[in-house]
Amino acid sequence: MIAEDSVLLRVGLVKVLETAGFEVAAEVGDAQALLTAVAEHRPDLAVVDVRMPPGFTDEGVRAALEIRERWPDTAVLMLSQYVEERYAANLLASNTSGIGYLLKQRVADVEEFIEALRRVADGGTALDPQVVAQLLVRRRSDPLERLTEREREVLALMAEGRSNAGIAGALVVSESAVAKHINNILAKLDLPKADADHRRVLAVLRFLGV
Amino acid sequence: MTIPPRLRRALVRLRRDLLFLAAGVPLHAVPLLLSFWVLLQLQDILGPASDFGTLVLPVPVTLLILAAYGLTEAQRWRFRALCGVDLPRLRFRESKRQWAYNCLIGPLFGLLELLVLGVLAAALTAATSLLWVELLGWEWRVDHRGVWTWAGYATAVGLLVLAAVPALAGGLVRLENLVGRAVLHVSRSEELKRRVEDLTTSRAGAVDAADAERRRIERDLHDGAQQRLVALALNLGLAKATLKDLPPEVRQVIDEAHREAKEAIEELNSLVRGLHPAVLDELGLDAALSGLAARAPLPVRLWTDLPERAAPAVEAVAYFVVSEALNNVAKHADATRAEVTVTRLGEILRVVVADDGVGGADPSGGSGLKGLAQRVRSVDGAFRMSSPVGGPTTMTVELPCTT
Numbered sequence: 098m099i100a101e102d103s104v105l106l107r108v109g110l111v112k113v114l115e116t117a118g119f120e121v122a123a124e125v126g127d128a129q130a131l132l133t134a135v136a137e138h139r140p141d142l143a144v145v146d147v148r149m150p151p152g153f154t155d156e157g158v159r160a161a162l163e164i165r166e167r168w169p170d171t172a173v174l175m176l177s178q179y180v181e182e183r184y185a186a187n188l189l190a191s192n193t194s195g196i197g198y199l200l201k202q203r204v205a206d207v208e209e210f211i212e213a214l215r216r217v218a219d220g221g222t223a224l225d226p227q228v229v230a231q232l233l234v235r236r237r238s239d240p241l242e243r244l245t246e247r248e249r250e251v252l253a254l255m256a257e258g259r260s261n262a263g264i265a266g267a268l269v270v271s272e273s274a275v276a277k278h279i280n281n282i283l284a285k286l287d288l289p290k291a292d293a294d295h296r297r298v299l300a301v302l303r304f305l306g307v
Numbered sequence: 308m309t310i311p312p313r314l315r316r317a318l319v320r321l322r323r324d325l326l327f328l329a330a331g332v333p334l335h336a337v338p339l340l341l342s343f344w345v346l347l348q349l350q351d352i353l354g355p356a357s358d359f360g361t362l363v364l365p366v367p368v369t370l371l372i373l374a375a376y377g378l379t380e381a382q383r384w385r386f387r388a389l390c391g392v393d394l395p396r397l398r399f400r401e402s403k404r405q406w407a408y409n410c411l412i413g414p415l416f417g418l419l420e421l422l423v424l425g426v427l428a429a430a431l432t433a434a435t436s437l438l439w440v441e442l443l444g445w446e447w448r449v450d451h452r453g454v455w456t457w458a459g460y461a462t463a464v465g466l467l468v469l470a471a472v473p474a475l476a477g478g479l480v481r482l483e484n485l486v487g488r489a490v491l492h493v494s495r496s497e498e499l500k501r502r503v504e505d506l507t508t509s510r511a512g513a514v515d516a517a518d519a520e521r522r523r524i525e526r527d528l529h530d531g532a533q534q535r536l537v538a539l540a541l542n543l544g545l546a547k548a549t550l551k552d553l554p555p556e557v558r559q560v561i562d563e564a565h566r567e568a569k570e571a572i573e574e575l576n577s578l579v580r581g582l583h584p585a586v587l588d589e590l591g592l593d594a595a596l597s598g599l600a601a602r603a604p605l606p607v608r609l610w611t612d613l614p615e616r617a618a619p620a621v622e623a624v625a626y627f628v629v630s631e632a633l634n635n636v637a638k639h640a641d642a643t644r645a646e647v648t649v650t651r652l653g654e655i656l657r658v659v660v661a662d663d664g665v666g667g668a669d670p671s672g673g674s675g676l677k678g679l680a681q682r683v684r685s686v687d688g689a690f691r692m693s694s695p696v697g698g699p700t701t702m703t704v705e706l707p708c709t710t
Contacts, residue, residue: 103530103534103538105534105535105538106534106537106538106541108538109537109538109541109542109545110541112542112545113541113544113545116545116548116549148529148585154589155589178529178533178585179576179584179585179586179598180598180601181586181590181594181598182594182597182601183590183594201533201537202537202540202569202572202573202576204537204540204541204544205537205540205541205543205544205565205568205569205572206544206569207541207544207545207547207548208544208548210544211548227601227602230601230602231597231598231600231601
């Protein structure tokens with residue numbers, strides 16, 4: 098499912114999704130058509146542009162929130178021309194699984210984009226590094242201050258939605274080192290010992306301040 | 308037959324002068340007639356046979372006062388259209404001078420104008436007296452012997468007077484111009500006040516126009532060039548990802564093009580950010596600034612307290628200030644961190660950008676800082692800078708936002 102008002106880009110996105118092995122159920126040009134199409138096809142994943150007709154402001158985000166509310170099983174990947182962390186925060190506030198927020202230009206790196214698509218479709222998260230950076234600007238003093246530089250990097254990558262292996266690859270360290278960092282982070286953020294994955298989400302949420 | 312240019316100019320001027328005088332007659336006649344009416348009424352009231360039966364005096368007096376205003380406009384038109392003299396538009400406070408011009412000096416000029424026009428008419432008649440005599444027929448000429456001689460004299464005198472008419476008319480026009488400008492002028496301080504008002508309005512218009520233009524360019528780039536570039540980069544990326552068995556040279560070319568396209572997107576993005584980002588319009592200063600802070604190459608703390616949005620022009624200036632300031636900090640300050648504070652204090656939007664860099668920034672030197680100060684001044688803002696050598700640097704900008 099693709100909602101994007103620029104025809105050129107829409108055609109490109111369809112190609113990318115088909116290359117990645119997705120089946121494109123529908124492609125639409127505005128928020129209203131998006132909701133109708135989602136109701137009809139019930140896709141696994143909707144790729145949505147933030148700025149769409151008629152207002153060219155945040156129609157896409159509002160449509161995405163509605164999709165999340167009415168069909169929680171549908172994963173949503175937002176594409177935006179510029180970083181607007183409040184949109185991302187709005188989306189993440191309800192549920193962090195199956196959510197993505199990427200800058201439009203990221204689609205140019207086709208392989209990374211496909212990876213993000215898969216991650217979101219599988220119920221993961223994909224946040225643009227710029228969104229993460231912007232969320233970081235907001236924080237003033239909180240337990241995050243206690244983290245070391247490396248631990249912050251690890252947490253930022255966690256927030257982008259990477260797995261331990263993904264983080265290890267990005268930072269060029271071993272996976273066990275990543276696990277150690279994550280344990281330190283969880284300890285420093287005073288997150289109670291429970292199901293490991295759950296704590297991971299909590300840490301990310303704490304980090305994003307949502 | 309060609310008319311020599313000097314003569315042509317003289318004729319044009321004469322025509323203009325005569326038109327000016329002719330237009331003046333009815334305009335000046337109005338207060339004159341009204342004054343007569345007033346006098347007649349007064350005579351009725353004060354005369355021996357008065358029984359106070361016709362107490363309509365207030366009517367002509369009111370008309371006279373009203374005429375004084377309406378006529379000023381008509382006079383302004385006359386001066387502007389015929390003499391190219393722009394008399395200032397007078398307000399109520401200057402009503403005395405308007406009244407004096409229209410009701411006291413005006414009738415006098417009306418009489419002079421009438422006189423000049425009358426002289427012209429008489430001179431024309433006299434100058435053509437030979438023709439009249441010819442037209443009257445021979446029987447009349449037989450009865451009036453010596454009429455040819457008299458007609459000849461009359462023609463000569465008429466021509467002489469006609470020759471003097473241009474000078475006469477021109478003189479009167481000049482006199483009217485002098486008196487009009489002397490009486491219907493605006494005092495110096497009033498003139499300055501109006502000038503300031505005009506300038507303030509036109510500057511605000513210019514600022515808004517520039518702002519709207521920036522916004523339009525951003526829209527165009529966003530909806531056109533940026534989308535196309537992203538689509539191009541996407542297609543190149545697709546080619547890279549799918550066409551695996553290409554010769555290495557071709558791969559390299561595609562790689563190169565892909566990278567170029569991505570760089571172009573980045574460049575375009577930063578260009579748009581410098582102009583007027585859409586997020587500023589849609590979500591306001593807070594959201595736009597957090598984007599700036601996040602993209603800065605050094606850690607930036609952002610603190611905003613904006614209970615309500617300011618005027619678009621003010622928001623644009625505040626955004627520009629922070630953008631430029633952070634650019635400067637990144638380029639010159641050698642700082643490890645910066646802090647941006649934006650607060651709304653009643654009618655004032657205060658923007659403070661501080662860094663822990665080396666200091667020594669000179670607002671009179673760098674063109675960046677100068678441009679920044681100019682942009683602040685364009686909305687009547689205040690710009691202060693404290694940057695001792697060795698740091699730290701604090702820049703404070705206060706922008707008035709009257710709602």
